[in-house]
Structures are given as C-alpha cells and as structure tokens.
Amino acid sequence: MPELEFYSIVDRSYRWFTPAQNRESIGIDLPNSEYDPDLGQQVLEEVAQGAQRAERLGFDGLLIFEQHNTPLALFPNALTGAAWLSAKTTGIKIVAGGPILNAYSSPVRLAEEIALVDTVSNGRLTVALPLGIGAQYHGYGAMNPVHARAKFREGVELLHKIWAEDGPFAWEGEHYHHPYVNVWPRQRQDPHPEVFITAAGSRETIELAAKYDATYQAILTPMPILTKNTQLFRDLREEYGHKPDRKKIAAVISIHTAETDEIARAEVEKHALWGLQNVLRFPFNQSFPPGHVSQASLRGMMSGGYRSSDPSLATWEQITEGYSYIAGSPETVIRKLTELTDAIGAGRVICSSDFTLPMWLQEKAQTIFANDVIPAFRAPDGLAVWQREKPVGYTTATERAGRKPHYAGTPTVGVNGEYVPLLPQ
Amino acid sequence: MPVTHHPDPSAERAHIRGQEIAFRRAGSGPTLVFLSTVALSGRWLPIYGQLAEHFEVIVPDLPGFGLSPQGESMRDIDDLVFTLAEFLDELGVGKFDLVGHSFGGWVAAEFAAFYPDRIGALVLITPMGVRVQGEAVADLFRQDAQGRLNLMLNGNTDLLVDESDEEPLERLLQDFHDLTGFGRFAWNPRYDIRLDVRLGRVKNRALIIGADDDRVVPASHAARFAELLPNSQQLTIHGTTAPTGHAVHVQEPAVVAAAIDNFVGGHYA
Numbered sequence: 001m002p003e004l005e006f007y008s009i010v011d012r013s014y015r016w017f018t019p020a021q022n023r024e025s026i027g028i029d030l031p032n033s034e035y036d037p038d039l040g041q042q043v044l045e046e047v048a049q050g051a052q053r054a055e056r057l058g059f060d061g062l063l064i065f066e067q068h069n070t071p072l073a074l075f076p077n078a079l080t081g082a083a084w085l086s087a088k089t090t091g092i093k094i095v096a097g098g099p100i101l102n103a104y105s106s107p108v109r110l111a112e113e114i115a116l117v118d119t120v121s122n123g124r125l126t127v128a129l130p131l132g133i134g135a136q137y138h139g140y141g142a143m144n145p146v147h148a149r150a151k152f153r154e155g156v157e158l159l160h161k162i163w164a165e166d167g168p169f170a171w172e173g174e175h176y177h178h179p180y181v182n183v184w185p186r187q188r189q190d191p192h193p194e195v196f197i198t199a200a201g202s203r204e205t206i207e208l209a210a211k212y213d214a215t216y217q218a219i220l221t222p223m224p225i226l227t228k229n230t231q232l233f234r235d236l237r238e239e240y241g242h243k244p245d246r247k248k249i250a251a252v253i254s255i256h257t258a259e260t261d262e263i264a265r266a267e268v269e270k271h272a273l274w275g276l277q278n279v280l281r282f283p284f285n286q287s288f289p290p291g292h293v294s295q296a297s298l299r300g301m302m303s304g305g306y307r308s309s310d311p312s313l314a315t316w317e318q319i320t321e322g323y324s325y326i327a328g329s330p331e332t333v334i335r336k337l338t339e340l341t342d343a344i345g346a347g348r349v350i351c352s353s354d355f356t357l358p359m360w361l362q363e364k365a366q367t368i369f370a371n372d373v374i375p376a377f378r379a380p381d382g383l384a385v386w387q388r389e390k391p392v393g394y395t396t397a398t399e400r401a402g403r404k405p406h407y408a409g410t411p412t413v414g415v416n417g418e419y420v421p422l423l424p425q
Numbered sequence: 426m427p428v429t430h431h432p433d434p435s436a437e438r439a440h441i442r443g444q445e446i447a448f449r450r451a452g453s454g455p456t457l458v459f460l461s462t463v464a465l466s467g468r469w470l471p472i473y474g475q476l477a478e479h480f481e482v483i484v485p486d487l488p489g490f491g492l493s494p495q496g497e498s499m500r501d502i503d504d505l506v507f508t509l510a511e512f513l514d515e516l517g518v519g520k521f522d523l524v525g526h527s528f529g530g531w532v533a534a535e536f537a538a539f540y541p542d543r544i545g546a547l548v549l550i551t552p553m554g555v556r557v558q559g560e561a562v563a564d565l566f567r568q569d570a571q572g573r574l575n576l577m578l579n580g581n582t583d584l585l586v587d588e589s590d591e592e593p594l595e596r597l598l599q600d601f602h603d604l605t606g607f608g609r610f611a612w613n614p615r616y617d618i619r620l621d622v623r624l625g626r627v628k629n630r631a632l633i634i635g636a637d638d639d640r641v642v643p644a645s646h647a648a649r650f651a652e653l654l655p656n657s658q659q660l661t662i663h664g665t666t667a668p669t670g671h672a673v674h675v676q677e678p679a680v681v682a683a684a685i686d687n688f689v690g691g692h693y694a
Contacts, residue, residue: 028567138567144612146605285567288601290608295598302594 002341004377005247005348005385007061007095008366010050010085012043013279013355014071020278020312025286027070027135027279035071043074046359051085053363054092057370060385061093061126063350066100069139072279073355079113079127086121091386094124095196095350100132102143106176107155108183111162115187123188123392128217129156130198131205135286146291149204151175156197160212163192189392196250201229202297209248210236215348219252223322223343230344246347251340254325254352257369261328267361268327269316271354276319279355281312330372337377434469436492441511447492448485448512452477455545456521457689458513459484460529463565463607464573465672467491467599472678479686480522485512487532489606502610502617506535510543522689526550526674527577527642528611534650537631538623546689547631547654550681551671553642555624555650556616560643566608570600576640579670624653631657632688634681637668660684 017034020026047064054062062085066078075081082096096117104110118125131152137145154173158181161169167182187193196217197209206229209216216233218226230249237248254272258264288298319325323340326333337349351369353362375382394400411422436447449469457480459473466486476482488496488508499505509532513521522545525533530552537547553562565573574582591599617623631654635647651657662673662680674681 141613144608146609146612283569285569289566290601290612291605295602298601299594299598302597 001338001376002246003347003379004337004341005060006374006377007063007093007250007348007350008050008054008059009063009065009097009350009352010047010054011064011073011075011355012046012050013275014040014043014074015274015278015356017071020281024283025135025281027072027282027286028139029069030071040074047074047081048085048088049359050362051089051092053366055089057366058374058382058384058387059092059351059370060348061095062089063095063097063128066096066098066103066130068100068103068136070135070279077113079110079117082125083117083120086117086124091391092124092384093126093386094121095126095128097128097196098130098132098198099127100136100140100143101129101155101159102132102148102151103136103140104155106178107158108162108171108176108178108181110155111159111183114159114193115183115185118188118193119185119393121188122395123193124386125189126194126196128196128198129214130217131292133282133287134289134292135282137289137292138286144291145289147175148292149202149294153204153208156208156212160192163187199229201225201301202293203232204294204297206233207236209233210242211240213237213240213242213248215248215250217250217252217350218344218346226344230346234345246341246345249344249346250348250350251323251344251346252350252352253323253337253340254327254354255333255337255349255369256327256353256357257330257333257365257373258327259329259368261332264327264329264332264365265316267365268354268357271356272316272319272325272327273314274356275354276314277312330368333369333373334376337373436467436486439512439515441508441515444488444496444508445494446485446488446508446512448483448516449473450481450483452480452482454480455689456481456483456518457685458482458518458521458523460487460509460523460525460532461490462527462529463490463603464570464577464600465526465675466603470675470678472674472682475678475682476685479690483513483516483518483521485509487529487606489609490603493606495602495606496609499609502532502535503539505532505610506539509536510540513543520545522546522548524548524550524685525552527553527671528607530554531611531617534620534624534627534654535617537627537629538620541627541629544629547627547629548634548685548688549631549647549650550634550674551636551639551642551647552633552650553611553646554616555620555646555653556614556618557643557645557649560645562615562643562646563641565641566604566612570596577670577672578675579638579640579668581667581670581676584672584675621653624650625655627654628656630688632684633657633659634673634684635659635661636670636673637661637663639669639671639673641671 016039051062064075064081065073067073068076078096078099082094086094099110137143154175162183168180171178171181195214197214198217199205201221256264256268326336412419413422434449434451436449439446473482486493523533530549531554563576633647633650651659662669669676
C-alpha cells in the first residue's frame with residue numbers, strides 16, 4: 001500500500017442564493033445583495049469547525065482556496081484565512097490554497113503576507129499557487145488573462161529569489177520593477193514554506209512546478225491526460241536534478257466515506273450535483289478567457305475530451321465513473337485511492353468534502369475516513385506528518401534562548417550626545 | 426481613374442521587425458485604410474469592395490486578429506499604433522484616410538492623435554475607446570463567437586455568410602486567437618482615459634457614424650467622441666429593412682460606403 005499524506009479542504013459554500021438553474025454561471029456577477037452577514041458568519045464558523053476537526057481526526061493538513069466574486073467559498077484572501085485558521089488550530093499543516101499571485105499588485109506584497117503567516121503559524125504554512133481559474137479573471141477584472149502566465153512565471157521566480165537571497169536587492173523584470181526588495185519579516189521555514197503549484201494540464205505550469213521542486217497539485221483533468229502529465233512532471237523533475245518523490249504529486253479528489261456504497265450515495269449525491277449545477281458551473285468563455293491558455297494547450301485540451309459535455313448536466317454515474325469523485329465504503333475508497341495514486345504516482349491526496357454537507361454528516365463521513373481509510377496509507381504508529389516533525393519555530397522561552405538567536409545589533413539611544421544602551425546590559 | 430475590383434482578395438503579408446501583419450487590398454485611387462475588430466477580422470466584407478470602387482482600400486488584420494499573429498511584446502494600444510505606422514511605411518503609403526469600426530475605431534482615434542499629419546479624414550464607425558461612466562460597452566469577452574455576432578448584428582447573423590469549411594475546433598481556436606488579440610488591449614480598462622486629452626490634437630475632419638440600436642457600444646460613446654474631436658460631425662445610419670446595429674457597415678454596406686465616400690471624397694487631393 002502506498003504511503004499517503006491527506007489534506008482536508010475545509011471550505012464551505014454560501015448556499016442561500018437564488019439557485020443558478022438557468023443562469024450560465026454564478027462565478028462572476030451573482031449580486032452580493034443576496035449575501036446575508038449572519039449566514040456568511042455561519043459559513044466561516046463552519047470552516048473553523050472543519051479545520052479543528054481535520055486536526056482532531058489526524059489529517060496531515062488542511063486547505064482553503066482563494067475565491068473572488070462567488071459564494072463557492074468565502075476566502076477572497078487565502079492568507080488572511082490561513083492566519084485565522086492557524087490561530088484556531090495548534091499543529092496541523094495549513095495550505096493557503098491559492099493566493100492568486102496576479103491579483104496582487106506585486107509578488108513582494110504576497111511574500112510579505114506569506115512570511116507573516118508562516119511566522120505566526122509557527123512554520124505550518126504551505127502556499128498553493130494557482131494561476132487562478134478563468135472566471136476569477138472575469139470577476140476580479142484587474143488582471144489581464146492575456147499576460148497572466150508571463151506575470152505568474154515572473155512572480156514565482158521573484159518569490160523564490162526573495163526566499164533565497166538577502167535583501168535589499170533590485171528586481172528589474174518584465175512585469176515587476178522594484179528598486180528595493182527587502183521583505184520584513186522573513187519566512188519562518190528554511191529555506192521557505194512548501195509550494196504547491198496548481199495545474200489543470202498546461203506544460204508551462206507543469207514545468208514551473210518541476211523547476212522549483214514544488215508539488216504538482218493536479219486538478220480537473222481526465223485520467224489519460226493526468227497520467228501523461230504526471231509522467232511529464234517526473235521527467236522534468238529529473239531534468240532539473242530533483243530526486244524522485246511521490247509527495248511532489250498531489251491528487252485533488254472529492255471523497256465521501258460511509259458504511260456502504262449505497263449509504264454513501266444516498267448521503268452525498270444531491271450535494272455533489274448541487275455543486276456542479278451551481279458554484280462549479282462555468283461556460284467555455286468563463287473557463288477560458290482570452291489568452292488564459294496558449295493556443296497549443298487549448299488545442300490539446302479540446303482534442304483530449306476536456307469538456308466534451310457540460311459538467312453542470314453530469315449525472316451521479318458520470319461524476320463517479322473516474323477517480324475525481326470517490327464515494328463508498330472504506331473498502332471501496334481504499335481500493336480507488338490505491339488505483340488512482342498508483343496510476344499517477346501521487347503521494348498526497350487533497351480531499352474535498354462537498355461544501356454544503358450538513359456539519360454532522362461531514363463529521364460522520366470524515367470520522368469513518370480517519371478511522372478506516374487513512375490508517376491503510378500510514379505507518380503503523382498512525383501519526384500525521386506534523387506529529388512526527390518538530391515544530392519549526394520554538395514553543396517555549398527556554399527553547400528560544402537555547403537556539404542562541406543572531407543579534408545583528410543591540411538598541412542604543414543618544415542621551416546628552418552619547419549613545420547608551422537602551423536596556424541594562 | 427481605373428478601378429480594380431477584387432471581390433475577395435487573398436491576404437498578403439508584411440513583416441515589421443518580427444511582427445507579421447496580414448492584410449488585404451483592392452481598388453485604386455486615394456488610399457483608405459480600414460481597421461476592423463474582433464469577429465469581423467480576417468475576412469473581406471462587402472463594404473470593402475464598394476469602397477474599392479473609389480479608393481485603394483487596405484484592410485490589415487491588427488496583430489492578434491484574423492491571420493496576424495499575436496503581438497507578444499505589446500502591452501497597450503500605443504504599441505499597436507506604432508506598429509501600424511511602420512506597416513504603412515512598409516507599404517509606402519503616404520497620406521491616407523482612416524476608417525475604423527468598433528475597436529478598430531479606437532485604434533484609428535489613437536493613430537490620429539499620434540499622427541494627425543499622416544491622415545486626411547477620420548471616420549469612426551460605432552467606435553469604442555472613450556470612457557463614458559455608467560455606460561460600459563457590452564462584455565464581448567463573455568460571449569461565444571455566435572453570441573458576439575448576435576450582439577453586433579442584432580441577431581441578423583445571416584448577413585455574414587461563412588463559406589469557410591473549417592472544422593469546429595479550428596474555428597474555436599481562431600475565435601480564441603482574435604479574442605486574445607482583443608483582450609491584450611481592451612481587457613481592462615475597456616477604454617483609454619488618455620483619449621480625453623489626446624483627441625484634442627486631432628484637428629482633422631472627422632465623421633462619427635452611429636447606428637439605430639447599437640447593443641455593443643452605447644450611443645453616448647459616439648457623442649463623447651464628437652465632443653472630444655474638435656472638427657467632427659455625427660451621422661446616424663438608419664436601417665432600410667431593420668434598425669441598424671453595432672456592425673452597421675455589415676448591415677448597410679452601400680449606405681455606409683456612400684457616406685464615407687461623400688465625407689472623404691478628395692478633400693486633400
């Protein structure tokens with residue numbers, strides 16, 4: 001049995017809007033007059049409960065996605081959400097899934113937020129960097145999708161330079177221009193927080209993940225293309241001199257576990273369909289705004305069967321025929337997870353639970369998953385990765401003192417023309 | 426003056442420092458350059474043939490439109506203007522009259538602001554490019570190809586007979602190409618606030634052609650262009666069988682061609 005790490009997506013949808021039904025999408029301009037602050041607060045409280053549950057059940061990490069202009073999930077800034085969830089939990093890894101780099105005026109601003117959250121979470125942060133789905137380019141508006149990939153590549157490069165080199169340094173790029181890159185605070189983890197790069201299948205993004213030794217977070221792709229892409233990723237990693245590592249491929253899957261396959265379907269079918277018919281419903285022009293993918297990638301995707309039918313019309317049978325939605329008994333879930341992760345060589349699974357499931361039902365499904373599925377893919381001690389690794393930062397004052405921090409200077413103050421120590425020596 | 430009429434001339438190619446520009450031309454006489462827009466590039470419209478009875482008509486596919494590759498290094502519309510100027514140099518075009526439709530009208534207006542002395546008259550057909558607060562242009566980026574044509578022709582898409590035998594995938598890729606070219610310059614903002622100042626430089630005679638029922642660019646935009654262009658007049662072309670829409674020159678080619686000819690005719694010869 002392959003060893004796997006499990007990350008729980010803890011996002012919840014705001015679901016009390018006029019049903020999409022005949023709307024082409026609610027991902028851009030669903031009026032926010034349909035939002036009620038009390039219900040929004042409830043959604044976010046559910047997220048916190050989900051985060052604490054993920055930690056209590058022994059998931060390796062939790063993940064939230066950044067979204068804009070949509071009730072799909074309520075984190076328009078993934079790092080703000082990650083900071084909050086780091087205060088609600090103690091040890092679990094936190095994946096800020098998708099600060100959309102291009103939504104920032106500069107990657108320097110993003111680096112500042114990452115460093116801050118990495119520090120206050122005591123080095124528990126992972127950043128997943130997506131290009132941002134097409135609808136977000138429509139909705140957020142300020143980012144031109146035509147320049148998105150070039151800016152994204154440059155941004156990822158600058159981010160890694162910020163992590164690798166001391167400031168100040170000048171950045172004279174194509175899209176970003178900074179006389180003084182000099183981020184305070186600096187990141188807590190050494191050399192930097194782990195990076196996931198989300199890719200639907202474009203070669204450019206897969207290569208970027210390979211180059212920077214990032215985890216390829218594979219989404220939204222039919223299996224034959226996914227197996228081809230993950231092989232390409234492994235080949236490119238080798239070209240860039242990285243050792244084989246299954247942890248560098250993460251599969252994003254919806255999972256629902258129950259006593260039997262029949263019960264699983266009965267519990268979750270309507271929620272899965274609701275998501276596709278409402279918050280995950282995007283026509284072609286919203287998935288592919290101009291220039292968001294290259295002509296070659298678009299040709300590949302359209303020829304490979306991507307979106308040969310409207311996903312919002314999918315039936316339960318269609319949803320579950322592949323591996324992107326696994327619902328069933330623990331035996332079924334273990335079998336399908338094994339097949340999938342073996343086929344694509346994944347060492348991590350990012351588990352989505354429908355964003356509308358009642359909290360009690362999610363608790364039930366995930367408890368069965370934690371008791372009867374996760375242990376099949378773990379070392380016999382059953383420990384999550386964050387229980388095995390020592391925290392990056394100190395946890396007591398004595399530990400801090402024992403680390404002998406580097407003091408570049410001691411504070412002095414000018415008094416009567418003479419500099420004296422600010423504090424007694 | 427001899428008139429050479431090519432009903433559907435095939436595309437020629439010019440190369441401007443690495444940027445290929447496809448263009449079509451027909452007719453002889455004073456040069457008239459016609460700039461088109463998304464959904465209507467890469468083809469020879471009937472109005473071009475009608476104009477070619479009196480002018481040497483040159484219709485380039487702007488970089489990223491029709492058969493012209495993307496202007497990969499281009500950032501904003503100024504880059505487009507400079508490339509267009511070099512393209513016309515390459516063709517040996519001296520002074521010429523400039524017509525632009527929709528986004529092509531925006532480019533034409535910018536060109537006139539940079540090079541007022543190079544052009545005679547300026548004709549803008551249902552142009553976009555100026556900011557009119559609260560009156561945004563329709564979001565063409567959220568339409569499929571058919572939806573865009575519907576908006577431009579008020580549903581009368583049978584006016585454009587598509588005789589190409591391209592596969593649906595090839596059509597989709599061509600449409601994505603054109604939309605990418607359009608998005609490079611017009612994704613955000615969908616106007617150039619600098620035109621508020623720049624257009625004051627354009628003392629050339631200018632005609633702004635509007636339609637009865639433009640569902641892409643609100644009529645207030647033509648009025649704003651008229652306000653900003655010091656020597657301009659407005660003309661609304663009415664439909665003979667149905668109210669005219671955004672692509673008024675597709676709907677009423679003979680009437681628009683006559684209006685252009687009347688306005689432009691020999692004023693600088």
